[in-house]
Amino acid sequence: MADATAPYRIKGETGDWEVVIGLEVHAQVTSNAKLFSGAATAFGAEPNTQVSLVDAAMPGMLPVPNRECIRQAVRTGMALDAVINRWSRFDRKNYFYADLPQGYQISQLYHPLVGPGEVEILLDEKDENSVKQIGIERIHVEQDAGKLMHDQHPTMSYVDLNRSGVALMEIVSRPDMRSPAEAGAYLRKLRAILRYVGSCDGNMEEGSMRADVNVSVRKVGGELGTRTETKNVNSVRFVMAVIEHEARRQVELIEEGGEVAQETRLYDPDKNVTRTLRSKEDAHDYRYFPDPDLLPLELDEAFLEECRSSLPELPDAKRKRFEGLGISAYGASVLTAEVETARWFDGLLSAGAEPKQAANWTVAELFGALNRTGKSIDECPISPEEAAELLKLVADGTISGTIAKQVFEIMLETGDAPSKIVEERGLKQTSDTGAIDAEIDKILAANADKVEQYKAGKEALFGFFVGQTMKAMAGKANPGVVNERLRAKLG
Amino acid sequence: MSVNADQVRHVARLARLALGNDEIDRMVPELNNILGWVEQLGEVDTDGVEPLTAVIENHLRLRDDVVNDGNVRDDILENAPDAQHGFFAVPKVIE
Numbered sequence: 082m083a084d085a086t087a088p089y090r091i092k093g094e095t096g097d098w099e100v101v102i103g104l105e106v107h108a109q110v111t112s113n114a115k116l117f118s119g120a121a122t123a124f125g126a127e128p129n130t131q132v133s134l135v136d137a138a139m140p141g142m143l144p145v146p147n148r149e150c151i152r153q154a155v156r157t158g159m160a161l162d163a164v165i166n167r168w169s170r171f172d173r174k175n176y177f178y179a180d181l182p183q184g185y186q187i188s189q190l191y192h193p194l195v196g197p198g199e200v201e202i203l204l205d206e207k208d209e210n211s212v213k214q215i216g217i218e219r220i221h222v223e224q225d226a227g228k229l230m231h232d233q234h235p236t237m238s239y240v241d242l243n244r245s246g247v248a249l250m251e252i253v254s255r256p257d258m259r260s261p262a263e264a265g266a267y268l269r270k271l272r273a274i275l276r277y278v279g280s281c282d283g284n285m286e287e288g289s290m291r292a293d294v295n296v297s298v299r300k301v302g303g304e305l306g307t308r309t310e311t312k313n314v315n316s317v318r319f320v321m322a323v324i325e326h327e328a329r330r331q332v333e334l335i336e337e338g339g340e341v342a343q344e345t346r347l348y349d350p351d352k353n354v355t356r357t358l359r360s361k362e363d364a365h366d367y368r369y370f371p372d373p374d375l376l377p378l379e380l381d382e383a384f385l386e387e388c389r390s391s392l393p394e395l396p397d398a399k400r401k402r403f404e405g406l407g408i409s410a411y412g413a414s415v416l417t418a419e420v421e422t423a424r425w426f427d428g429l430l431s432a433g434a435e436p437k438q439a440a441n442w443t444v445a446e447l448f449g450a451l452n453r454t455g456k457s458i459d460e461c462p463i464s465p466e467e468a469a470e471l472l473k474l475v476a477d478g479t480i481s482g483t484i485a486k487q488v489f490e491i492m493l494e495t496g497d498a499p500s501k502i503v504e505e506r507g508l509k510q511t512s513d514t515g516a517i518d519a520e521i522d523k524i525l526a527a528n529a530d531k532v533e534q535y536k537a538g539k540e541a542l543f544g545f546f547v548g549q550t551m552k553a554m555a556g557k558a559n560p561g562v563v564n565e566r567l568r569a570k571l572g
Numbered sequence: 573m574s575v576n577a578d579q580v581r582h583v584a585r586l587a588r589l590a591l592g593n594d595e596i597d598r599m600v601p602e603l604n605n606i607l608g609w610v611e612q613l614g615e616v617d618t619d620g621v622e623p624l625t626a627v628i629e630n631h632l633r634l635r636d637d638v639v640n641d642g643n644v645r646d647d648i649l650e651n652a653p654d655a656q657h658g659f660f661a662v663p664k665v666i667e
Contacts, residue, residue: 112637119641128658129648133641137648149637177588179662230659231666238666239659242648366586376632377625 086204086211089260091298093332098298100328101305102264103256104320105293106271107249108157108281109225110150116224116248117144117187124287128241136246138182143374150248151378153280154194154222155388157250160278160395161217163198167380169221171372179240180227188251189221190369194378200254200274201397202266207411209404215267216255225249250281256295256305261321268292268317269418273396276420291315296327297341306331307341311348311355323348327355399423406436412444421458428465434472442472446486450493463492471499483556484508512559517566520553521546525570535571543567573611574604 091098115122118135135142158165170192173185198217205211227245231238252271258264272290275281282289292315297308309331311323331341346355394402396417403413417423429439447468451461471492475485480503491502503509511517524546525532535542550563575583580599584591591599649655654662 114635114637114639114641119635119639121639121642127645129645129660130658131642132648133644134647135641145633145635147637148634151634175586179660179665229665231664233659234656234661234664236664237654237656237661238664239656239661241659368586376630378632 086208089262090301091328091332094336097301098328098332099301099303100259100324101256101297101299101308102258102260102324103295103308104254104258104264104267105295106252106254106268107225107291107293108252108275108283109289110153110222110248110250111279111281112147112149112153112248114147114149115246116147116150116222118246120246122247126243128239129243131243132245136182136242138184144187144372146375146378147248150222151194151380152384152388153278154220154248154250155380155385156278156392157252157275157280158195158198158220159389159392160274161195161198161200161220161252163217163220164196165380165385166192166194166196167385168192168377169194170377171375172369173372174223174367174369176367178226179238180229180242180245182227182242182245186224186226187372187375188223191371192377193219193221195220200267200270202263202270203414204263204266206414209410213257213263215257215263218253218255220250220252223249223251256297256308261324264294264324265317265321268320270396273418273420277393277395277423279393285316288315292320294320294323294327296324296331298328298331298335306335307343309341309344309346309355311346312358314348319348319350322350322353323355326353330355396423399427403436403440406430408436408440412440415444415448416440419458425458425461425465429468429472432466432469434469435476438472438476439469442468446489450489454493462496467492467498474499474503478510478512478559478561479503480508480510481556481558481560484510508557510557510559511554512562514562514566517550517554517558517562518570520558521550521563521566521570524549524553532571543571546571573607575600575607
């Protein structure tokens with residue numbers, strides 16, 4: 082098995098190469114209205130219906146920032162342990178494109194809202210000690226552009242401005258990642274944190290999260306190489322594919338005597354290749370300057386305090402708390418990876434379930450059932466309270482573990498409460514020694530030869546007697562009592 | 573600081589201004605005049621003076637997260653040179 086913590090190397094003709102990766106993640110801020118206008122942000126509306134005169138850049142319209150977008154970006158910064166700048170400012174990034182009616186994007190170059198922070202990833206999710214810190218350089222707030230459609234008409238492109246002006250957070254990492262797996266772990270962790278915080282839904286298919294992937298290669302321990310930037314990659318898997326492909330392309334290029342050009346590239350998922358979009362020199366002359374329509378953004382202590390106090394328990398803290406309750410590192414990691422799962426499980430604990438038993442049951446039985454039926458945890462037909470009741474029936478000896486699986490299946494089918502199912506179908510475990518003794522006597526009488534063998538030293542047969550007794554009792558006998566009575570009778 | 577004809581041509585291209593050579597020739601001294609005038613401001617000693625963002629004491633106002641605008645597609649598209657099926661239609665921008 083490959084060691085998840087072993088360094089990732091590209092084997093070249095001239096030796097081993099190391100990959101250096103930085104990610105710029107564009108995350109759409111969860112809000113009702115846009116960053117600078119009162120138009121809606123909902124996904125999937127009819128074209129150009131969620132556009133105000135501000136978003137269409139009609140002359141004389143003035144932007145007014147949406148407090149909630151600022152708040153969510155600040156909360157995100159706090160969740161990443163980042164410096165929050167109480168004074169920040171908006172700048173204009175000037176370029177012409179058909180999806181940008183203003184002729185500039187309002188962004189934050191010189192004074193971003195959020196400064197340095199970090200994200201902790203596990204290189205191996207089963208190993209608590211495989212942690213690595215990925216530095217965050219900054220988070221700034223900016224407007225999204227509109228959407229272009231090129232395939233609707235032979236000679237025209239269609240422009241939909243519904244997305245124009247929607248708030249984005251650009252989360253810029255330091256070039257701290259060294260493998261596709263690290264980049265994948267970073268993205269998944271970042272996505273989980275955003276979803277816990279509630280500042281972005283993390284839905285990569287709908288474009289709520291996209292990454293620009295910066296990749297360069299160097300001889301192990303050598304000078305940093307020239308990087309390329311692959312734009313707008315919209316899944317974790319694609320980001321990892323881009324890095325693998327781009328690193329190998331760069332190594333081959335250099336080893337053949339070529340040079341990596343600093344350029345912007347595009348990823349084509351169908352062919353799994355990247356290709357040149359534009360070279361850096363002619364594209365990046367954005368002539369940034371402070372937006373004269375907007376005063377500096379100043380945040381007071383009350384605003385920051387509300388942001389801080391409204392943060393939920395974050396994935397790392399939750400994982401550590403679960404581990405402190407005796408749950409395995411792996412279980413805690415699985416249970417906290419998605420905010421919905423973590424909430425459901427927390428509900429199970431609040432309903433009084435014993436943590437270790439609850440974790441094992443959730444990961445094995447509940448996830449198994451959800452997988453089988455193709456349901457997400459949000460569509461789970463069983464409430465945490467009902468599940469806690471089921472687990473309690475096992476813990477207090479009312480039903481056996483085997484019967485619990487049956488009861489769980491019936492719960493999934495009927496939606497009935499576990500105690501009702503156990504009652505109605507007579508599934509209660511019995512500790513009635515009279516009934517158990519009667520069955521044991523029959524079994525011992527019918528298997529006199531095996532009793533002889535057992536007494537002669539073939540102790541493995543004990544399990545056979547237990548199995549026969551449980552079978553005769555239709556699984557409802559208390560295994561502890563069965564063991565005890567058998568030992569007494571077999572001497 | 574001053575600009576030459578090539579720089580003016582570059583800036584004009586970035587601003588999507590189609591300037592003829594005679595216009596460029598006229599523009600170079602005009603822009604250099606402006607730059608020279610702005611440079612004079614640099615002669616004032618501003619050490620220790622906070623940048624002034626507005627002449628009257630004013631703070632950025634923030635808006636509540638409420639949808640109260642949009643749904644004006646016809647107005648938005650009215651001035652477009654071409655609109656089809658509710659979209660702006662522009663000459664194809666990729667090959």
